[in-house]
Amino acid sequence: MPHIISTKISRKDFLRKSVRIGGALATMGMFYKPSRAVNNPSVHLGILADTHVAAYKNEQYRGFFPSKNFQQVLAQVSEKNPEAMIITGDIARLKGELGDYSAIQDQFLTLNNNMPVLMALGNHDDRRNFSDIFNNNSQNKQEVFNKHVLVADYGQFRIVLLDSLMYVNKTPGFLGLEQRNWLQRYLDIPDERPVFIFVHHTLNNGDTDLLDADRLFKILKKQKKVKAIFYGHSHVYKITERDKIKLINIPAVGYNFIDSQPVGWLEARLSADKGIFTLHAIGGNIENNGQVTEIKWR
Ligand SMILES: [Zn+2]
Numbered sequence: 001m002p003h004i005i006s007t008k009i010s011r012k013d014f015l016r017k018s019v020r021i022g023g024a025l026a027t028m029g030m031f032y033k034p035s036r037a038v039n040n041p042s043v044h045l046g047i048l049a050d051t052h053v054a055a056y057k058n059e060q061y062r063g064f065f066p067s068k069n070f071q072q073v074l075a076q077v078s079e080k081n082p083e084a085m086i087i088t089g090d091i092a093r094l095k096g097e098l099g100d101y102s103a104i105q106d107q108f109l110t111l112n113n114n115m116p117v118l119m120a121l122g123n124h125d126d127r128r129n130f131s132d133i134f135n136n137n138s139q140n141k142q143e144v145f146n147k148h149v150l151v152a153d154y155g156q157f158r159i160v161l162l163d164s165l166m167y168v169n170k171t172p173g174f175l176g177l178e179q180r181n182w183l184q185r186y187l188d189i190p191d192e193r194p195v196f197i198f199v200h201h202t203l204n205n206g207d208t209d210l211l212d213a214d215r216l217f218k219i220l221k222k223q224k225k226v227k228a229i230f231y232g233h234s235h236v237y238k239i240t241e242r243d244k245i246k247l248i249n250i251p252a253v254g255y256n257f258i259d260s261q262p263v264g265w266l267e268a269r270l271s272a273d274k275g276i277f278t279l280h281a282i283g284g285n286i287e288n289n290g291q292v293t294e295i296k297w298r
Helices: 011-021 066-080 098-108 127-133 177-188 213-221
Strands: 042-048 084-088 117-120 150-153 158-161 195-198 226-231 238-242 245-249 262-271 274-284 292-296
Touching: 042 066, 066 098, 066 262, 066 274, 084 158, 084 226, 098 127, 117 150, 117 158, 177 213, 213 245, 245 274
Parallel strands: 042 084, 084 117, 158 195, 195 226, 226 245
Antiparallel strands: 042 262, 150 158, 238 245, 262 274, 274 292
């Protein structure tokens, strides 16, 4: 969630499939083939991070209720009706339990019909439990051993979701050689359409960041088609740059770590030369709610 949800799964189908397989462990195949977006000059996305939804819906942390926040954000996303919603990891509360994903799956039912959802995994996710709930036989899934890697093609743009989950419920992240090699091969294919990368972990040089971030940048630096990396993990909203690639840190849906940070999501319009971002803050520091930021790509 998905991984990509995709193809037009109507609410009725969704329910029917869920019911047929039976409650909490409902699985389904989701294929994401953008329709509205193909060949449009820009793509409209709802970008979320760190939802931290628990099976127990009144679970709270730092005075925030992640499930309620998620519900509120899904309502806002539905209203804005982007072409897809992307969650950049730490979807589940702490250990990626089946009950967490099942609660999330239930909440997805409130999203607009047919809205595709693409999800990357974070350090509080569990790859196996995730795929048990959001069975991934989607055509967007790439062949990378033991990693959940997705590609969505928008005609004029491409989106890549990487998997930085190393150990469940331990903070650092890692892509690993096989995934980096896959990425290198993918980017070496002669195709100059812009690529946007989504990954959970922060890209600094610390023990809690993406441990192979330097090796990732070594690959990306030379690939001018890569315009930006979207990530979560820090529960902070900020936009920076490295090697001329824009780094967009998505605020958390679940809770912030410091009071000065918003809790919410980012609405994005990506085009070949720039991105326009609207912050939707629902909690924490809401001072900049509605703030629009425009940035030019390299
Ligand atoms: Zn988190």
